Amino acid sequence: MSFKTEQTRRRRDYQAPPVTMGSVTEAPSSTGRNSMVESILAALLYGVVSFCITTVNKSVLTVYKFPSFQVVGIGQMVATLLVLGLGKLFKIISFADFNRSTFFKIWPLPAIYLLNLVSGLGGTKRLSLPMFTVLRRFSILFTMILEGYLLQKHSSRLVKGVVWMMVGGAIVAAYADLAFDMEGYFYLFLNDVCTAANGVYIKQKLDSKELGKYALMFYNAVFMLPIAILISYVSGDMQQAIEYAHWFQVDFFMQFMGTCFIGFLLIYATVVCTAVNSALTTTIVGCLKNVLITYFGMFFAGDYVYSRLNFAGVTISVLGSVGYTYVKYAEQSQKTPAKVVVATSSPAVTSV
Numbered sequence: 001m002s003f004k005t006e007q008t009r010r011r012r013d014y015q016a017p018p019v020t021m022g023s024v025t026e027a028p029s030s031t032g033r034n035s036m037v038e039s040i041l042a043a044l045l046y047g048v049v050s051f052c053i054t055t056v057n058k059s060v061l062t063v064y065k066f067p068s069f070q071v072v073g074i075g076q077m078v079a080t081l082l083v084l085g086l087g088k089l090f091k092i093i094s095f096a097d098f099n100r101s102t103f104f105k106i107w108p109l110p111a112i113y114l115l116n117l118v119s120g121l122g123g124t125k126r127l128s129l130p131m132f133t134v135l136r137r138f139s140i141l142f143t144m145i146l147e148g149y150l151l152q153k154h155s156s157r158l159v160k161g162v163v164w165m166m167v168g169g170a171i172v173a174a175y176a177d178l179a180f181d182m183e184g185y186f187y188l189f190l191n192d193v194c195t196a197a198n199g200v201y202i203k204q205k206l207d208s209k210e211l212g213k214y215a216l217m218f219y220n221a222v223f224m225l226p227i228a229i230l231i232s233y234v235s236g237d238m239q240q241a242i243e244y245a246h247w248f249q250v251d252f253f254m255q256f257m258g259t260c261f262i263g264f265l266l267i268y269a270t271v272v273c274t275a276v277n278s279a280l281t282t283t284i285v286g287c288l289k290n291v292l293i294t295y296f297g298m299f300f301a302g303d304y305v306y307s308r309l310n311f312a313g314v315t316i317s318v319l320g321s322v323g324y325t326y327v328k329y330a331e332q333s334q335k336t337p338a339k340v341v342v343a344t345s346s347p348a349v350t351s352v
Contacts, residue, residue: 039277046273046282047289049265054124054132054293056259061125064252067244068237069121074228075256076117076263077221083264084218095215102219105210109201110223116194117263118228119187126184128305129297133290134173134317135188137166140284140324142196150200153278156331162323169317176309199282202274213271220267284324291318 060066087093096102123132140163147153155163174185205216232238246252273282294314298306 039281042269042273042276043281043285046266046269047285049262049269050286051289051292053259053262053266054129054289055296056255056262057121057124058129058297060252060255060259061121064246064255066252066256067240068232069125070118070228070232070235070237071241072121072256072259073114073117073263074225074232075260076267077225077228079260080217080221080264080267081225083261084214087214088218093214095212095218098219098222102211102215103223106205106216106219106223109198109205109216110220112194112198112201113220114224114228116191116198119191119194122187123184123191126181127188128179130294130314131173131177131179132188133294133297134170134314135185136192136195136286136290137170137317137321138189139192139195139286141167142193143199146196146200147278150204156327158327159324159331162320162327164320165323166317166320169313169315169320172313172316173310174313176307176313177305179305195286199270199274202271203278206271206275213268213275216271217264217267281328284321284328288321288325291321294318 057072060072061069066072084093084095088095123135127135144155144160144163148155174180202216205211206213211219229238232241270282273285
């Protein structure tokens with residue numbers, strides 16, 4: 001090999017060393033940051049699936065007057081076990097096998113999951129879609145409080161302001177609700193608390209790395225399905241569902257199966273959105289989806305009772321949801337990735 005050939009090769013293979021300033025060397029920023037595209041897609045998936053499940057649930061429970069929301073919840077748990085179990089069997093997905101510590105790693109998510117599922121379906125059955133969606137705004141307030149307490153994640157004053165605007169509009173709407181249903185309100189407020197707790201605890205469990213998203217979904221259903229079946233049987237809901245007259249009506253059966261498997265997709269989308277973004281983001285995406293459902297329900301669901309004050313409260317709450325989205329987007333846009341520099345000659349670490 002000639003000298004010129006060797007010199008050319010060395011020039012080609014040469015890589016410049018990192019630029020240094022004094023005793024520090026600039027290192028690449030963390031590769032663990034979620035990309036904006038990933039965050040948007042996760043939020044969009046959750047929003048679309050959540051919209052679909054709310055409208056299909058409403059159709060099954062109200063239009064077709066299916067007698068048991070508990071049995072609908074059982075169907076969604078069974079669908080979750082089937083999809084994830086078959087996925088694991090055929091090695092499409094993987095998650096940890098069951099062991100003695102699994103229950104303690106996942107607790108209290110199973111109990112929260114069951115309460116969240118049943119209370120949400122109960123509220124959907126008893127309340128109009130506009131009131132259901134407006135009262136769901138309280139879940140944002142509860143999520144914000146729990147994130148501060150459990151995850152030490154605190155929102156800005158501007159965020160708190162628009163959240164209170166949403167909640168204030170919901171209170172006005174509830175005050176003027178001409179179709180007030182105490183049982184429906186109870187279910188929905190319980191659902192708000194459970195939604196907030198579910199999101200925050202999912203984030204906490206995923207951050208701990210003890211169980212992945214598929215394991216959380218699968219073992220939630222495993223632990224709570226027997227209890228849900230027992231409650232449904234003792235309360236008589238199971239018998240009412242078995243005696244339901246329209247099981248062989250094709251359009252009802254298709255919608256019932258749809259709500260079962262879309263329910264699984266909702267659980268998956270909730271876990272993914274919470275993991276990629278945050279519990280509060282998942283909650284607010286759900287409430288923005290409810291903006292569409294609010295006005296859709298007024299004109300097409302057939303069970304909304306109009307009054308001026310109620311409509312004004314609904315609109316104030318909707319505007320608060322839109323304002324929250326803008327504020328969070330503006331705050332995210334102002335954040336710039338920090339550059340991490342690692343010392344080469346001393347143990348100090350500096351961020352600029």
